[in-house]
Amino acid sequence: MRKSITIIATILWVVLTSFSNDVGVDESQEEPTFSFNQYAGQLYECINDAEINVEAFNIALKGYYQLVSNDELLNKKYLTIVDMSLSSNTERFYVIDMETQQLVYKSLVAHGRNTGEEFAYNFSNKQSSYQTSLGFYTTAETYDGKRGFSMKLDGLEYSNCNARDRGIIIHGADYVSHKFIEENGRLGRSLGCPSLPMDSFVEVVEMLKEGSCLFVYYPQKYYLSKSKLANAADDYLLTSSGMLAEVD
Numbered sequence: 001m002r003k004s005i006t007i008i009a010t011i012l013w014v015v016l017t018s019f020s021n022d023v024g025v026d027e028s029q030e031e032p033t034f035s036f037n038q039y040a041g042q043l044y045e046c047i048n049d050a051e052i053n054v055e056a057f058n059i060a061l062k063g064y065y066q067l068v069s070n071d072e073l074l075n076k077k078y079l080t081i082v083d084m085s086l087s088s089n090t091e092r093f094y095v096i097d098m099e100t101q102q103l104v105y106k107s108l109v110a111h112g113r114n115t116g117e118e119f120a121y122n123f124s125n126k127q128s129s130y131q132t133s134l135g136f137y138t139t140a141e142t143y144d145g146k147r148g149f150s151m152k153l154d155g156l157e158y159s160n161c162n163a164r165d166r167g168i169i170i171h172g173a174d175y176v177s178h179k180f181i182e183e184n185g186r187l188g189r190s191l192g193c194p195s196l197p198m199d200s201f202v203e204v205v206e207m208l209k210e211g212s213c214l215f216v217y218y219p220q221k222y223y224l225s226k227s228k229l230a231n232a233a234d235d236y237l238l239t240s241s242g243m244l245a246e247v248d
Helices: 013-018 036-047 054-069 178-184 201-208 221-226
Strands: 006-008 033-035 078-083 093-097 102-107 135-145 148-155 169-173 213-217 236-239 243-246
Touching: 033 036, 036 054, 036 102, 054 078, 054 135, 054 213, 078 201, 093 201, 102 201, 135 201, 148 201, 169 201
Parallel strands: 078 213
Antiparallel strands: 006 243, 033 236, 078 093, 093 102, 135 148, 135 213, 148 169, 236 243
């Protein structure tokens, strides 16, 4: 038996109670509870975008709540998923508003030039690798640099802990566009940064800056087996007061 712990989560009471009829809540209990997996399923249905990979979504959600419980997110409103398992010619950058339970932004996003061409295959945390790094990040401060207006990222795992030293940032790029794809057959590539379309990245950065959660996903067995955040426990009960309580 594992010792029970309580994890603080930022979930609105009204959102939880709206799920109660669908997940079989026992109304005789003083405080209704929902399993984490039930909540994840309901949230996925609420977002209603079949292009979002279910595994990527569930891992991102577990990591997000673990970071919330560790008080590591200053901006809890947004959860961003970057799905590197998809073609770079598709929109694979997703921003979820965790308060309204809505997908509020979706766009193209580049991967590192040594990570692959149209598809991403190779990932690295090493300096000058020019590869994308997998795992959970927190967004940081914005600044004006050689790439123009940009936002720094801090890697939270063994797989991306060199992000700041490597200069891994979110910035806009002309090579991230449908026009570039039409002319070149695939999206352009970065030096490892998740660069975004020029016409929308400023608005996105302003939303996500200063402490939100960003997860770069790829079904790489080594990462998925070693990441503590990707393997955060999912056997929690979610209560209507906005708490996650681990099952004994």
